[in-house]
Structures are given as C-alpha cells and as structure tokens.
Amino acid sequence: MDMHSPTEILQTVRKDQVLLVRLNNPKARNALSEEMIELITSVLEETAQSKDIRAVILAASGPAFCAGHDLKGLTSHRQDDDQGHNYFSYLLTLCSDMMQRIVELPQPVIAAVEGIASAAGCQLVASCDLAVASHSSRFCTPGVNIGVFCSTPMVALSRNLSRKHAMEMLTLGEMFSAEDAHRFGLINRVVPDGQAEAEALNLAQIIADKSHVALKIGKKAFYEQLEKPQREAYRYVVEVMAENMMHQHAEEGINAFIEKRSPCWDK
Template sequence: MTAPSPAPVATADAPMVQRADHDGFAVLTLNRPASRNALSDAMIAALQKELDAIATDASLRAVVIAAHGPAFCAGHDLKEITGHRDDADRGRRFFADLMARCSAMMQTIVALPVPVIAAVEGVATAAGCQLVASCDLAVAGAGARFATPGVNIGLFCSTPMVALSRNVSRKHAMEMLLTGEMIGAEDAARMGLVNQVAPAGEALDGACAFAARIAAKSRLTLRTGKQAFYEQLEMGLADAYDYAARVMVENMMARDAEEGIGAFVEKRQPVWQEA
C-alpha cells in the first residue's frame, strides 16, 4: 500500500504531535524537527494526551508513531535539563517529575488496547530509542540509527534500559548501554529492536502497511492478545500457562471469537463487533 503522508510541517506554534486518522488506524507525528523531536516536558505531555485519546477511540485498531525531520527522536531535551540546574534543588524535583511522566507515557504505549508501530527515519537515541523499544512493532528506514549514548556524557541510560532490555538479548542491550555507540537499521533488526528495514524514506509506508493489516482484525481480540502478551512475559512458565489458559477461555466466550470461527467454517468474511 502507499502510506498516507504525515501532516505537513507548519509554523513553530503547530501542534507538537500531529494526529491523522486513516481507515482503522491513526498516525501520530512528532513535529519539532528543529529540536530533533526531543522528549521535552511539553513533548511528553503532548504525546501522552494523544495516546490517552486513542485509548478510548473504538474506531482504531492500530497506531503509527512517526516524526518530521532528520531525527525520529533524540531523547530528552538536554538544554531543558541543564536549565533546571539553577533551581534551588539543582533540578532534582524537575528531573524526578520528568522521569516519572516519561516512564508513564512509555507504559501507556504498552498498555494501549491497540498495537503501536514506530516508523523510524534518522536517529533514535536515548529516550528516543526507548520510545522505539516501547512500541509493539517497529519499521526502520535503511538509514535509521539507534543508540543509548548516555554513558558518553556521564548519564547512564537507565530508563531507556528498561524498554531496551525487554526487546533485545542481555548482551546486545549491555553492548548498546555500555559503549553508547550507534547501530544501523540492519543491526537493529538482527538484534530484534525493529521488525523490518525499509528503503530509506519508506519506514512510514512499512509501518502503515502493518497497521492496515492489523486494522482488519477484531479490536477486542487485539486488546485481549496484547494485554496477555505483556502480562505473561513477567510470569514463570507454569503461571504463564495458567494465566493464558484463563484468557483463552474468556476469549472463546466472546462474540468476536464465535463470529470469527463461524465465518471460517462458513467460508465468509467475519463482521467484527466494535469494542
């Protein structure tokens, strides 16, 4: 499919996060290219607001997060952080609030009832890499690069580590965290940080193709499956099977499962119920 274009970049007072709805999915575009789409206090708030609205939008079955400019997201705004060094507490309260709200926003992505797909062009560093890792799926343009470079400036990427270590192997995560070096899109795919590598400039096409395929599914089933996936990951094997079996039984009792199985048996397209 041909992906819809992101909303055009407008003036500096344009929304920090632009939303465009398509057939069954939404594209959220980070829109502060001059600051490399850094996760400033305001950017986190803007993204959180859009995610909260999507959580209750029954018309959507997937979300794509893209960005304008040469960087997908350069992590936290270091100029903003430096500015708070002059606070009476040397910035401690601001830093604690910033980390808490950023962590909450990342967890909102994981808890969202529909899959979230990152479309990455350019660099995704530090909390920007965390944003990619927090998404359920990711497509990278061939020129995309990823890093957790905090170690290079005396600030270990501890919060990005949480999402990164849940996506890639321990040794790959430690390599990125301890060296701070950039990795390319192909290495990111090999490590499991991204699902696909698209030609440069076509990450949004690939992400929207994912979203369109997912949008054809039952929203109830997507919500059930996504929640169960993350819940069972934190459990031991026996507990995970017990939990998954309970989820499966409840899913079997749902109208959409009855409809989907019936449609398969009758060789017709299912008609999903909004949920």
C-alpha cells in the first residue's frame, strides 16, 4: 500500500512490515463519519489478508487524534421519518463492527495519539492492542455532558480499565491527561509531544521481528480467554499453546534459543 493523496481523509503508508494508517481530516477533528468508518474498515479487511504486514499503527493529522462521531452529521438525520433512530443504530453498529475488527485483526494494532481523543475517539484508542500518547494528549468520554452516555465507548473502556477508572471517565465527562490515561491503563507509554508516532513505530518494528505465527495465535487467544472463567480459560489456552508448540516457528524458536542464535522465521 502506498501513501494516498493528502486530500483524502484516510492515508496509508508501508514502512517495511508495518502499516501506518493516518486519519487525515483535521478540519473535522478526524471525526468518525460514516465515510471515515468505512475507509478504516476497508483497510482493516485488506490488512487481515496480508502475509507481509506484521503490525499496524493508527495515527492522525492535526491537533486532534479523533473527536469521536460526527455530531452534525448525526443530528441532520433527526429530520428523518423516525427522527433518526434507524440511522443512529446503523452508524453505531458500523462503528462498533470497525472497533471489533481491530480486536480481531491478526496483527497487533498500536494507537499513536497526539492531541485529543474524545468519545468514540477514546474508544478507538481503547480498542487498539497498545497505545502511545504525547504528553499534552487528552482523553475524555464527554457524552454525559450533552445527555448521551458514552455506551459504545464503554465497551472498550470497561475491558481495558478498572471498573472504577472506567466509570470515572464515563460519569464525570471530564478531560483526562496522558498521565491519567497511563495510570488508568488506557495507554502504555507517554512520550514528548510530537514523538508518539515515532515511538509507536519503534514498538511496531520490535513486534515485526517476532514470530508472526505466535503473535496471531496469541492475540486471538488473549481476547478469547478474557471472556472465560479462569478454569475454562486455562483449559482453552492449554490447547492453544499445545497446538502452537507443534508449529514450525515454535520448533525453530526453541532450537535457536538452545543454540544461542537468532531465530529465522519463514516468510
């Protein structure tokens, strides 16, 4: 994939085995419009089939990472015969499916946050496997301030943060600092302003050097076991790990460790 025209609202560029996906609609604060959601979904679908991409970075242009849903676009549908209910359900489902595709993508996904991640933008960060944010980045789920509880962002937040921290964000609707987000468990690292994408790329390149087979197996198993009771989770991952041990990558990796050399993964 090559970098698209800078006039397009979503850009992609390959950096060796890493795919950088950049939201590029700064005038709209990179809002998750219907078009933006469809474009991200399309890129994720294509990436899931790639044998060459080992990691994905989600970044953004401009002062905001993502301001959430396009509220003006949503409000325009209040003129529909059903006052917008069907469209609201359609768009929220479309967005939720896109978030779930990030979780189900075989490759790890890293958010590189500069600026504000609000509402569904915060959900986007929480849906990624890892997240790096600049020092001046801010995070919020402010729906409660305008009479709309951030119920869809709540799904991703409640699966990444402790219950108390998730409810703090959801019920206060306040802006939280990058340090708070790190303390809450929403992001992995805080870096100087302007360095989030570079740090995300550093992490992605480290990941790209690992066994893509092990990462694919492990990412899927991680999210599967989270939803199971502990005893059932252990039964599940025992089978997953036993099957993983049978793969060529496991044999090569273990032999390389014993022989004190770097493993050579197949393509």
